[in-house]
Amino acid sequence: MIHSTGVEPVLEARGISKRFPGVLALDGVSLALRPGEVHALVGENGAGKSTLIKVFTGVYRPDGGELRYRGAPAAFGTPMEAQRAGIQTIYQEVNLVPMMSVARNLLLGREPRGRFGVIDAAAMYGEAERVLAGYGVETDVRRPLRTLGVGAQQMVALARAVSVEARVVIMDEPTSSLEPREVETLFGVIGRLRDSGIAVMYVSHRLDELYRVCDRVTVLRDGRLAHTGPLAELERLRLISLMLGRDLSDVRSRGLTRFSRDRHRTPGAPSTEDTPTEDTPTEDTPTGDTPAKEEGAVVEARGLTRRHVLDGVDVSVRPGEVVGLGGLLGAGRTETAKAIVGALPLDDGQVLVAGLPLRAGSTAAAIRAGVSLLPEDRKAEGIIPTLSVRENIALAALPSLGRAGVVSEARIDRVVEIFMRRLRIKAASPHQLVSELSGGNQQKVLLARWLAVRPKVLLLDEPTRGIDVGAKAEVQALIDELAQEGLGVLLISSDLEELVEGADRILVLREGAVVGELSGDEVTEERIMATIAEQAEPSDG
Missing domain, CATH: 3.40.50.300 (P-loop containing nucleotide triphosphate hydrolases)
Structure with a gap:
């Protein structure tokens, strides 16, 4: 090098x-x-x-x-x-013209031309075949680009970027859609770029x-x-x-989160005795009864597999247990949560709720079975900014708040009042637009929406990202409280302190696979980072 x-x-x-x-x-x-x-x-x-x-x-x-x-x-x-x-960029998402031929995409704007400026199709196809052969792509260059696999399209984009006399090539997650053979080809291309004096x-x-x-x-x-x-x-x-x-050298033994210090208990063991408060919904409220704690998993994912994304992921969550998912960006944490609730199509694997198989690819079936997801991007996938706080909270619970298709406004008001009080949502009124609230209060509105459907398991993807310190502490305390009441929680967080102090055990993911499970005294920041950093075993072939 x-x-x-x-x-x-x-x-x-x-x-x-x-x-x-x-x-x-x-x-x-x-x-x-x-x-x-x-x-x-x-x-x-x-x-x-x-x-x-x-x-x-x-x-x-x-x-x-x-x-x-x-x-x-x-x-x-x-x-x-x-x-x-001379600055060329290869993005994770292929940004070429899918309806055009492979050859036109590769040579767009630089097509060989004959007399009178007419494109020389034979020369163009020959040049395209010659260039792509160097990138391990052997295909009919006359066919539309969209008919190629994603990996092959990525190699066409790479070949185009490099073939225009680039001085700088920026590669943004270039191997995300490539097969192992294509990755090796890419690394060979990078070596040639380096040897040619190009900056990458x-x-x-x-x-x-x-x-x-x-x-x-x-x-x-x-x-x-x-x-x-x-x-x-x-x-x-x-x-x-x-x-x-x-x-x-300075990972603190006690952090600044609002999680209980009595964590990392033996999975399945009883948690601290519940202490009801005036804000805790009673058994006659629409939030339902507190689930009983038991040894068996309330949700279990077996062998979740999706090409280039997940590789045989197993996850189980027991009632009253907080299971953390650790790993770097792109490790497959968010994808695991989406797969469990049916929002990510799978090539293989199964999800069971209370021992019963969940219909694959159906978020509605997951919600009915008691599995809810608080998404990472609350603005794009969570709140509906043009609706009020009241409407956002009640949205998922509407089917259960009426009879014969007629929704009870009184029941909606009751549910909204309960959760605005319990979660301490700060708003001028339930009818205020949710977009006018702070980030922390928007996050609480989303939590209220999913708690209102009486879930058995709550999947939380970065629940405290982008909210202020006070709201963060309140959300952490609420997660603790929900687990003590018997709710199963899957917690995804890039904040190691939050993950360590909030989870009973932690599954560490790397490149779409579980590479370690930590529990009890093993749940430390050092162990999480060490597990992430461990090199994968070299392949045999």
């Missing part, structure tokens, strides 16, 4: 800042891409990776700092300007790939530069700690 630290950068960010309403997405970030070097860019959700890529490629203009290209100040007004200058920025959450192909690494966290330097000098555990913002 070339470590060309003494070479002049071809593309450089110097103290780049970028603001959006209410958010400082990049805060003085510097990064230099040098010819003949593969530079990894890593960080969790919200770290600023996508924003920095868009600054480099002309989608965004920075609000502060300087962008330099080939030694001079640069300002790309559009992505096309950046492409013409490689964005991936797969540690094995990073350490195999990258020379240097830059870590972003919360829009700021956390680290930059040679990757070979950075052990995996240290890289993970930088991404997650955890100091290995």
Whole structure:
């Protein structure tokens, strides 16, 4: 590998800042891409990776700092300007023209032409076949691009980007849809790019790939530069700690969450005795009776498998138990939760609720069986901003709040009142638009919606992300309270402290597979990071 630290950068960010309403997405970030070097860019959700890529490629203009290209100040007004200058980007989602032929997609705008400027189809097809053969793609280049598999389409996009005299190639999760053979081909292409003096920025959450192909690494966290330097000098555990913002030498024994200290009990053992409060719904309220604690799993997922996403994931949650899912971005945590509730189609696997199989691919069946999901992106997949707090809370429970298809307004009011009081939702009235509430109160509204359908298991995907400290503590205390009442909880969190203090046991995922289970005294931040960092066993073939 070339470590060309003494070479002049071809593309450089110097103290780049970028603001959006209410958010400082990049805060003085510097990064230099040098010819003949593969530079990894890593960080969790919200770290600023996508924003920095868009600054480099002309989608965004920075609000502060300087962008330099080939030694001079640069300002790309559009992505096309950046492409013409020699900056090519290969995105996770293929951004070509699916109805056009493979050959036209590969050579669009550069088609060989004969007399009178007419496209020479034979020459175009021959050139396309020759170029694609070098990328392991053997197909009829006359066929529409959409008829190829996703991996083959990705290789066409890569071939196009590299074949236009690029000086910088940015790869955003390029192996997400590739088969092992195609991944090897990609790595060979990256090697050729490096040898040709092209700068490569490689964005991936797969540690094995990073350490195999990258020379240097830059870590972003919360829009700021956390680290930059040679990757070979950075052990995996240290890289993970930088991404997650955890100091290995200073992980506190007691954190600042509002979870009970009496966690990590033996799975299935009785929890602390319930202490009803005036805010706890009684047995005659629409929230239903408290589930009885028992040894068996209330929900069990067996062998959840989806190509490129999940690889035989097993998960079980008992009543009154909080099971955590740990892992880096892209490990398969969100996909596991979506698969359990039928929101992610599976190639194989089964979900059982109270021992009975759940109809595959049906979120309605999951909700009826008592399995509810609080999604990670509350704005895109959760709240309905044009509806009131009352309407958002009652939405999922409407079928149970009426008779003969007629919904009882009085029962809706009662349910909404109960949950606004219990969850301490701060709103001018139940009729206030939910979009006018703070992020923390919007999250509580979503929790109220799913609690109102009397679930047996609640799947929580990043339940405290993006909310203020006070609301975060209230949500954590509520999770504890619900588990003590017998509700099973699957907790997904990138906050290691929250995961450690909130979960009874933790399943650690990496690249769509469970690579470790921690319980009791094993549930520590160090053990989670060590399990994530463990190298996968080399394959036999």
